[in-house]
Amino acid sequence: MAEHTRAGSRSLPRLLMSPAVITLFLWMIVPLVMTLYFSVMRYNLMQPEQTGFVGFENYSYFLTDPDFWPSIWNTLILLGSVVLITVGFGLAIALLINDPFPGQGLVRILLISPFFVMPAVNALLWKHMMMNPVYGVLAQVWTFLGLKPIDWLTDYPLFSIIIMVSWQWLPFACLIFMTALQSMDREQLEAAGMDGATYFQKLWYLYLPHMARSISVVVMIEVIFLLSIFAEIYTTTSGGPGNASTNLAFLIFKQARLSFDIGVASAGALLAVILANIVAFFLIRMIGKNLD
Amino acid sequence: MQSSPNTNTTRLLIRTLVAWAVALLLFFPLLFLAVTAFKTEGQAIAVPSLWVFTPTLENFYEVQARSDYLTYAWNSIVTSVVSTLLGLLIAAPAAYSMAFSPTKRTKDILMWMLSTKMMPAVGALAPIYVLYQYASLLDTKFGLIILFTMSNLPIMVWMLYSHLKDIPHEILEAARMDGASLWDEFRHVLLPLGMGGLASTGLLCLVLAWNEAFWALSLGAAKAGTLATLVASYSSPEGLFWAKLSAASLMAIAPIIVFGWFSQKQLVQGLTFGAVK
Numbered sequence: 007m008a009e010h011t012r013a014g015s016r017s018l019p020r021l022l023m024s025p026a027v028i029t030l031f032l033w034m035i036v037p038l039v040m041t042l043y044f045s046v047m048r049y050n051l052m053q054p055e056q057t058g059f060v061g062f063e064n065y066s067y068f069l070t071d072p073d074f075w076p077s078i079w080n081t082l083i084l085l086g087s088v089v090l091i092t093v094g095f096g097l098a099i100a101l102l103i104n105d106p107f108p109g110q111g112l113v114r115i116l117l118i119s120p121f122f123v124m125p126a127v128n129a130l131l132w133k134h135m136m137m138n139p140v141y142g143v144l145a146q147v148w149t150f151l152g153l154k155p156i157d158w159l160t161d162y163p164l165f166s167i168i169i170m171v172s173w174q175w176l177p178f179a180c181l182i183f184m185t186a187l188q189s190m191d192r193e194q195l196e197a198a199g200m201d202g203a204t205y206f207q208k209l210w211y212l213y214l215p216h217m218a219r220s221i222s223v224v225v226m227i228e229v230i231f232l233l234s235i236f237a238e239i240y241t242t243t244s245g246g247p248g249n250a251s252t253n254l255a256f257l258i259f260k261q262a263r264l265s266f267d268i269g270v271a272s273a274g275a276l277l278a279v280i281l282a283n284i285v286a287f288f289l290i291r292m293i294g295k296n297l298d
Numbered sequence: 299m300q301s302s303p304n305t306n307t308t309r310l311l312i313r314t315l316v317a318w319a320v321a322l323l324l325f326f327p328l329l330f331l332a333v334t335a336f337k338t339e340g341q342a343i344a345v346p347s348l349w350v351f352t353p354t355l356e357n358f359y360e361v362q363a364r365s366d367y368l369t370y371a372w373n374s375i376v377t378s379v380v381s382t383l384l385g386l387l388i389a390a391p392a393a394y395s396m397a398f399s400p401t402k403r404t405k406d407i408l409m410w411m412l413s414t415k416m417m418p419a420v421g422a423l424a425p426i427y428v429l430y431q432y433a434s435l436l437d438t439k440f441g442l443i444i445l446f447t448m449s450n451l452p453i454m455v456w457m458l459y460s461h462l463k464d465i466p467h468e469i470l471e472a473a474r475m476d477g478a479s480l481w482d483e484f485r486h487v488l489l490p491l492g493m494g495g496l497a498s499t500g501l502l503c504l505v506l507a508w509n510e511a512f513w514a515l516s517l518g519a520a521k522a523g524t525l526a527t528l529v530a531s532y533s534s535p536e537g538l539f540w541a542k543l544s545a546a547s548l549m550a551i552a553p554i555i556v557f558g559w560f561s562q563k564q565l566v567q568g569l570t571f572g573a574v575k
Contacts, residue, residue, distance in 0.1 A: 018480075019395035026392035026455055027407065033448045034414045040425035099320060107314040115559050116325040122558040123328065124509035126529045127547040131331050134540060141343040141540075143330060176324070185566045226412075227453075234418030237511040241533055255418035268424045275421025282416035290409060 038279070044272035051266035064273035073249040073257055078281065080164055081253040084171065085232045085285075089225055091172045096179025096224070097217070101209075104187045114184070121177040125237035132170045133159060133242045163243045163251035170238050175231075179224045186220040187213075222293035229289055233282055254278050328555075335544035342540035357545035365528055367549055374524040374550075376439055377514075378507035381446035382500050385454045388447070390496065393458030394488065398470065408459065411452040419449070419512045430517060439522045442514060446507040453506075454499050461495025462488075494564070501565045508554045525550035 048060045068074060103113055120128070136143050137158040145155035158166045190213070198208050234255045239245055245252035245260065252260070258278060262271035334342050336353035361367055396404050426445070427436075435441030465488075473487050511526040518524060529550045532543045558565065 019399035022391035022395040023407075025388045026411075026451060029388060029448065030411055030414055030451055033451075036429070037422040037425035040428065041421065044424060102313065102320065103317045105313070107310060107317060109314070109318065113317050113321040115562065116321040118558070118562060119325055119328055119555055122505055122509075122555045123551050124511060124526050124529065124554075126511045126526050126533075127331075127551050130529065130533055130543060130547065131327055134543065135330055135334060136327055141345055143326075143347065146346055173324070173327070181562075181566050230412065230415045230453075233416050234420070236418070236420060241530070255420050258418065259420045259423075262420070262423060272421075272424060275418070275424075278421050279417050282418075283413065286409075286413050286416055 041272045041275050044268050045276055047269055049267070049269040049272075051268065060269070064267075064269045065277075068261070068270050068273045068277065071257070073252055076249045077252045077254045077257040080249075080251060081233065081255075081281070083164065084168060084235060084253055085229065087168045088171050088175060088232055089228050091168070092175045092179040092228065093221060093224060095172075095176055096183050097221075099176075099180050100183035100187055101213070104184065118177040118181055120173050121175070121181070123174065125174065126241055128170055128174050129238040129241035132166070132173070137166060159243050160247060163247060167235070167238055167243065167251050170242070171232065171235060175228055178227070182220050182224055183217060186217055190216055225293055226289065229285060233285060234278075254281060331544050332548055334540055335548045337541050337544075339539070339541045342544070357541045358549065360542060361532075361546045361549060365531065365546075367528065367546075370523055370525050370528040371549075371553070373439060373442075373518070373522055374508055374526075377442045377446055377522075377524060378504050380439075381443045381450065381507050382503045384443065385447045385450050385503055386458075386496060386500055389451055389454035389458055389499075390492075393455050393462055396455075396459050397462035397465070398467065408456060411455055415449065415452050423516055427517070435517075437518055437520055437522050439518075442518050442522055442524070445513045445517070446510060449510075449513075450503040450506055454503055457499040457502070458492075458495055461499075462492055465491050498564050498566075501561050505554055505558060505565075 045064050046059060046061060048056050048058055048063075050056065099117065103110060103117075123131075134142070137145075139145050139155050139157040139160075142155075144158065148155040156162070195208060195212060198212060203211075235253060236255045236259065239251055239253060239256045240259070243251045245256045249257075254274070255278065258271050258274040261267050261274055330347070333349070335357055336355070337348065337351060338354060338356065341348050341351050396408065430436045430441055435444070469487055469491070470483060473483050478486070508524075509526065510524070511530070514524045514526045515530055518527060529547055532539065532546045
C-alpha cells in the first residue's frame with residue numbers, strides 16, 4: 007500500500023490517527039489502572055479511616071456474593087434474548103414492509119420512533135403506563151380478555167426488562183434490515199421464482215446470505231450496548247425482587263453507590279471487563295469475518 | 299408463474315393490514331404517552347383509559363415552573379452538539395488514514411477501539427468521579443462533553459471508516475496526479491464524497507448523546523443536568539403524577555424524535571456500516 011501514501015509523508019497517516027488512538031488509550035488505561043489500584047485497597051466511603059492494601063479480599067468478596075452468578079446469568083440472558091428477539095422480529099418486519107403498500111413511508115416512521123426514546127423515558131413509560139397492575143394498559147387488555155392482570159415487574163422482572171429493551175432496539179434492527187433488503191438483486195429473485203422456488207427456499211438461499219453482513223452489524227452494535235444495560239433496571243426494578251433482574255452493571259452500581267464500597271465495586275468492574283472480553287472474543291470469532 | 303390479479307390484490311391487502319397493525323402496536327406506547335401528557339392527573343389513571351377528553355396544557359406549564367425545562371434542554375443541546383462535533387473532528391482523520399493507508403494492524407486497532415465500549419460505564423464511575431473532582435469538572439457541561447465524546451468515539455471511527463473505505467482509491471490518486479495538495483484533496487474530493495458518512499455518523503452520535511442517562515445522572519445533576527436528568531427527577535414523586543411524568547417525558551424526547559423523523563433517510567445510510575453495497 008506504500009504507493010497510496012503520499013511520497014515522503016508516510017508518517018502522515020500515523021499523525022492523523024494519533025488523536026483518536028491516544029485519547030481512547032488514555033480514556034481506557036487511566037480508569038483501568040485506577041480501578042486496579044482501588045480493587046486491591048480497602049476503600050469504603052462510609053469508613054474513610056480504614057485504608058490499606060487488602061490483596062484479593064475485594065475480589066473474593068465480590069465473587070462469593072450470592073448475587074454474583076445470578077447477575078452474570080441475568081446479563082447473558084438479557085443480552086441473548088434481546089438479540090434473538092430483535093434480529094428475528096426485525097427480519098420479519100423488514101421483509102413484511104419491503105415491497106410498496108399504501109402508507110409505507112408512514113409505517114416506517116412509526117416503526118423506527120422507539121429507537122429515539124431515551125432509556126429513562128422508555129423505562130418509566132413501561133413501568134407505569136404499560137405494566138402497572140391496576141391502571142396499566144396491559145392490565146386493561148388482560149381484564150378485557152377475562153384474564154387476571156399480571157404484576158409484570160414483580161412476577162416477571164427480567165422478562166419485563168427484556169420487553170422494554172427489545173422495544174427500543176427492534177426499530178434499530180428493522181432500520182438496518184430494511185435498507186439491506188432494498189439492495190437485493192430483483193432479477194435473481196424473479197429467476198428463482200420462475201424456477202419454482204418456494205418462499206422459504208428464497209428466504210434461506212437468497213435473502214439470508216444477502217443479509218449476513220447486516221445481521222452481524224446489528225448483533226455487534228447491540229452486544230456493545232446491551233452488555234451494560236443500566237438505566238432501564240435502575241428506573242424500574244432496581245435489580246429486584248431479590249436479585250431477579252440484577253445484571254453485572256447493576257450489581258457493581260449497588261456496591262459503589264448503595265454500599266459505598268469503592269474497593270469491592272472496582273473488583274467487580276474488573277470482572278466485568280473480563281466478561282466483556284470473553285464475549286468480544288466469541289463474538290469476533292462468530293461474526294468477525296462478516297464485518298470485513 | 300404469474301398469480302392472478304385477484305390473489306395479488308388480496309395479498310397486498312393482507313400485507314398492508316399486517317404492516318399497519320405491527321407499526322401501530324409498536325408505536326402505541328409513545329402515542330399513549332403523548333396523549334396522557336394532555337390529560338389531568340385524574341383522567342390519566344382512569345380505567346378504562348380515556349381517549350376523548352378536553353386536552354389541557356396544565357402539565358407542561360407545571361413542568362416548566364417546577365424544573366425550568368429550558369435550562370435542561372439547553373444543556374442537552376450544547377452537550378450533544380458539541381460532543382458530536384468534537385468527536386467528528388477527532389474520528390475523521392483517524393478513519394481517513396485507516397481507510398486509505400491501511401496496515402496489518404488496522405483491523406486490530408478498530409476492534410480494540412470497539413472493545414473499549416464493552417466495559418460497563420458504571421465500572422469506570424469511581425475513577426472518573428475522582429478525576430473529575432480533582433479537575434473540578436463535576437457538574438459542568440464541559441465534563442459531560444468529554445465523556446460523551448469519548449464514549450461515542452469508537453463508533454464514530456468505525457462508521458466513518460466503513461464509509462471512506464468505499465470511496466475508490468483511484469479518485470484520490472487521480473487528484474494527486476493533477477497535483478492536488480492535501481487540502482485540495484480534502485476539500486474537493488474527500489469532503490463531497492464523505493459528506494453523507496459524516497452526516498449520518500453525526501446524527502447517530504447526536505441521538506446517543508441526547509439519550510445518555512448514566513453519566514448525565516452521575517456527574518451532571520444540578521447545573522449541567524440534561525433532559526435525561528429532568529425525566530429521572532419525575533420518576534418517583536408522591537401521589538398522582540402520570541400526566542406530569544408524561545409531559546416531562548414528551549418534552550424530553552420530542553425534539554430528538556422529530557429530528558430523527560426528518561433525518562431518518564440519512565441516518566439509515568450511515569447505520570448500515572457499509573453493509574449495503
